[in-house]
Amino acid sequence: MAALGLDPGEFVSADEDDGYPSGADGDPESGGLLPAPVLAVVGRPNVGKSTLVNRLIGRREAVVQDIPGVTRDRIAYDALWNGRRFTLVDTGGWEPDATGLQAAVAAQAEMAIQTADAVLLVVDASVGATATDEAVARVLRRSDRPVLLAATKVDDDRLTSDTAALWRLGLGEPHPVSGLHGRGSGDLLDAVLDALPESPRDLPGTGVGGPRRVALVGKPNVGKSSLLNRVSGEVRSVVHDVAGTTVDPVDSLVDLDGEVWRFVDTAGLRKRVHMASGMEYYASLRTRAAIEAAEVAVVLIDASEPIAEQDQRVIGMAEEAGRALVLVFNKWDLVDEDRRLAMKRELERDLVRVQWAERVNVSALTGRSVAKIAPALRTALASWDRRIPTGRLNGWLAEVIAATPPPVRSGKQPKVLFATQAQTRPPTFVLFTSGFLEAGYRRFLERRLREEFGFTGSPVRISVRVREKRGRKS
Incomplete structure (x- = not known):
C-alpha cells in the first residue's frame, strides 16, 4: 500500500463487525499430537x-x-x-x-x-x-x-x-x-x-497434521448416526427410530475414499438454544461447539420432507461460524418425481443464500452415493483454504469495476483503491475505498469472485475500509 501512496491510518471500518482479522489468521489447531491410550x-x-x-x-x-x-x-x-x-x-x-x-x-x-x-x-x-x-x-x-x-x-x-x-x-x-x-x-x-500403557494398542495412520475435522449436523431423526455408521463400516452411533437418540457429540475416525477423517456426530437441533432446557440445552451448546471446532460442516437434510426452519437454522449456524459447507440430502431412496420437482423450488426459495455449498444426494440406508461425500468434502476444504495473490486480485478487481462501477452514493461514486485477502478459513477480503459500498454491490463482487476463482463449498467474506477525510489544517 505504501507504493500506492496510501496510509493505513486513513482508513476506518465501514462495518460494525466486518470480519477483518485482529491477529492471527485463525487457523485451527493442528491436531498433530501422537495418539493417546x-x-x-x-x-x-x-x-x-x-x-x-x-x-x-x-x-x-x-x-x-x-x-x-x-x-x-x-x-x-x-x-x-x-x-x-x-x-x-x-x-x-x-x-x-x-x-x-x-x-x-x-x-x-x-x-x-x-x-x-x-x-x-x-x-x-x-x-x-x-x-x-x-x-x-x-x-x-x-x-x-x-x-x-x-x-x-x-x-x-x-x-x-x-x-x-x-x-x-x-x-x-x-x-x-x-x-x-x-x-x-x-x-x-x-x-x-x-x-494405562504409554501408547495405545493400535496407531491408525492419520497422516501429518491429523485428520480433517467434519461436523455432522442436522435436525433430529434425519439419519446422522445412520450415515456415520455407513461411512465408518461399523455400528459407531446408536440408531433408533426415536428422534433425539444422540445427545453428546460422537467422535469417529473414518477411512473414507482412502483418507482418514474425524467425523463428529452431533445431537439434532430441535429448538433454539434459549428455548431448550435440561440435557437438550447442553446438547445444543455442544453441537454449536462441534461446528466451531470443525473445519467443514456436513448438514444432513431429509430429502423426503420439505426443507424445514430447523434445516435453515443449522445451515445458518455453519455459515456464521465460517465453516466449509456440504449439504447432504439423505433418504433419497424415498424421493419420487413429484418430490424432486418440489425440492427444486424449495432450493431456489429457501437455500438461495448458500447456492455455493456442495450438494450430495445419498441414502444412508442403502449406501447410495455415499462415496460422493469424500470428493465433496475435499472440494469444499480446498476452497476454504484458497488464497488469491494480491496482484492477481487487484488486476481482476480493476477489470470488474471498470465494467460495472459501484453505485453513486450521496452524489458521489465511491472508488475502490486497493484490495487484499486478509485470511483464509474462510476466505476474507478487505476493500479499501473512498466511500461506502452498498450491500448489493458487495454481493455482486462476491458472486464475481466465485465465478473467477471458484470457492465452491466455502463462505466468502468481504469487508470495507473507508478512508477518513483529512481535516483542513489551520
Missing part, C-alpha cells in the same frame, strides 16, 4: 459416570442430568494428568440383558471395552453392588484389559467404609471418589495412569 468408563445407568468424567477431564463436557439414560453413544474426551495425555471414553448405561434402545446403548459400551487400553467400572457406593453390577463385573473379569473399580458418590467419610463391600466384585481395590466434589479423584487418576 484410551480409558473406557462403563457402568449401569445413573451411577454418575458422566459427572465423574467431567471431574476427571477437569471441565464440563459430558451432558449431565438427574435422570437415567442421558448418555447413549460412546464419546471420547482428551484428558491430561501429571503431564500424560490419555483419551477418556464415556459410555451409556450398560445392562447386559437389555432390550430395545437400551440394548443398542449396551452394545456401544461393549465396543468401547474392545477398543480401549483399560476399563474403569463405576459403581454407586450409596446403593452398593447390584445384580447388574455383578453381571458387568463377570464380563470384565473375562476381558484381557486392565480393569479399575470406582465407587462414586462418596461425598463424605460416612460412605468410605461401605466401599469395602465392593471387593466381592473381584476387580481389585475399589477407589472411593466423588464426581460432584472431586474427593479422591487425584488418587483415582494416579491409578488410571498406572493401568
